Amino acid sequence: MKRIVLASESPRRYHLLKNLGLEFEVQAPKIVENIKEGLKPDQQAVELARAKAWSIARRLHSGVVVGADTVVVIGESILGKPCDRNHAIEMLALLSGKRHQVITGICVIDCESGLSLEGAETTEVYFRYLSREEILVYVDSGEPYDKAGGYGIQGLGALLVDRIEGCYYNVVGLPVARLYCMLKQVGIDILARGWEHGIGLPRNY
Numbered sequence: 001m002k003r004i005v006l007a008s009e010s011p012r013r014y015h016l017l018k019n020l021g022l023e024f025e026v027q028a029p030k031i032v033e034n035i036k037e038g039l040k041p042d043q044q045a046v047e048l049a050r051a052k053a054w055s056i057a058r059r060l061h062s063g064v065v066v067g068a069d070t071v072v073v074i075g076e077s078i079l080g081k082p083c084d085r086n087h088a089i090e091m092l093a094l095l096s097g098k099r100h101q102v103i104t105g106i107c108v109i110d111c112e113s114g115l116s117l118e119g120a121e122t123t124e125v126y127f128r129y130l131s132r133e134e135i136l137v138y139v140d141s142g143e144p145y146d147k148a149g150g151y152g153i154q155g156l157g158a159l160l161v162d163r164i165e166g167c168y169y170n171v172v173g174l175p176v177a178r179l180y181c182m183l184k185q186v187g188i189d190i191l192a193r194g195w196e197h198g199i200g201l202p203r204n205y
């Protein structure tokens, strides 16, 4: 069984993988998240996912490393995490009543063969019109700060979202179905592993 290393400090990515019944290790990626000029948003997300994965993979001789990076895109702007309260308020005001894209880049590296797979998944997210009051109350919940675009769809941020098109898990930071297909290409079948270990919903769920 190949060892899997998640190159991420994101608690969301950890829980999404854990929910699939996967055994894996976590190592914090060591990169400075510099955005290169001239790259399209999906290319930027992949570039950062690749840098995170390689920062761990270059020290390993075996196993498979997974890196990911999530950005929010609205028009020409790419939103990362807000740096302070005003920045969070600004981001949410920008997203209010509009459609934006959440893009997660993923990179999977098989350390033994050096094979590297990468891709970007896009989900369209439509926000409700948010009142100033709603934005302020939401920001003061503290939820926006460690999240791209300044919201978390998996938490109170669900109340800001009218609807989405595409993968929900992609918005939370890891498109698990896409990752499943990538891991299969390096010889890891999450579905079969979970089944072997009796992971899955109870019959009457």
Ligand SMILES: Cc1cn([C@H]2C[C@H](O)[C@@H](COP(=O)(O)OP(=O)(O)OP(=O)(O)O)O2)c(=O)[nH]c1=O
Residues within 6 Å of the ligand: 007, 008, 009, 010, 011, 012, 013, 029, 052, 068, 069, 070, 071, 072, 081, 102, 146, 147, 148, 149, 151, 152, 153, 154, 157, 171, 172, 173
């Ligand atoms: C839009 C959105 C983003 N996010 C999160 C997912 C990512 O963790 C984060 C974007 O930051 P990232 O830089 O992609 O990841 P990270 O810094 O949290 O973790 P690491 O680099 O160690 O892997 O925003 C949510 O949790 N919910 C949401 O609805």
